Amino acid sequence: MTAGKVEQVEDMSAEDAGVSNGGPDLTNKSVIKAMALLTELGRHKGGLTSTELAQAVRITRPTAFRMLLTLEQTGFVDRSENLYTLGWQVARLGRHADPYAGVVARIQPILDEYAAKLNETFSFAMVRDETTYDVIAEASGFNLLNTTQPLVGREYPVHATASGKILLAELDDRRIDASLPEILEAYTADTITNRKALHREIKQVRQQGYAILDNELEEGLFAVACATRDSEGSLTGVLSVNGPLQRLKSTSLPATIEQLHQAAQEIGKALD
Structure with missing residues (x-):
């Protein structure tokens, strides 16, 4: 030697x-x-x-x-x-790597577990920038009335989705105004199209720690979303549960939100 x-x-x-x-x-x-x-x-x-x-x-x-x-x-x-x-x-x-392959492998078992437990559709979105995100994984329960269209890979407006509202809650009001048009696009009669109304909604999201979509993107669609964060508190993604308004918007909603937060914490740890 x-x-x-x-x-x-x-x-x-x-x-x-x-x-x-x-x-x-x-x-x-x-x-x-x-x-x-x-x-x-x-x-x-x-x-x-x-x-x-x-x-x-x-x-x-x-x-x-x-x-x-x-x-x-x-x-x-x-x-x-x-x-x-x-x-x-x-x-x-x-540039040659799949940015989400490793993430999906880590979080899919968690999504599957909670989708089966609540018998609802769970989805996870990775933040692309301040006002855009990519839904990269989902898992569905066994209810016949569940989200029928695949959520992964679609584009969504931030002002008319629960996940988008979580992103907006990370910004101050001036940054929100700079990022969105003055008149917001309407998708249903309940879509928030006024900036002042949107600011009130985002303020509530910050206070309660979760966002709600109530018939604002598609008729009859209800969703709840919350942030997933790393050990330093930085936003890593958004977890949401989606389903029919008549079922999710019920007396069991507080328990659903509690389970959503628990799943988000598990995902945050898995990605940290």
């Missing part, structure tokens, strides 16, 4: 080698630490120093520096003076 290889082996801890006190651990802890650094950089577009990154992911500064140097050499990290940001390789790989 050469001197270089000896030094490399000696520098590798038992943790990095994938060995734990409870037996062999097949995960590579160095890779996990590197991914933690990249994830943290994704939260800070302006960049972080190696010291800030080390503190954020709870590793030593020398370890963070060595990993950042390797990531920089391979294009996954860029450095300007003492600030590190995500590199061009991350963007290149991102």
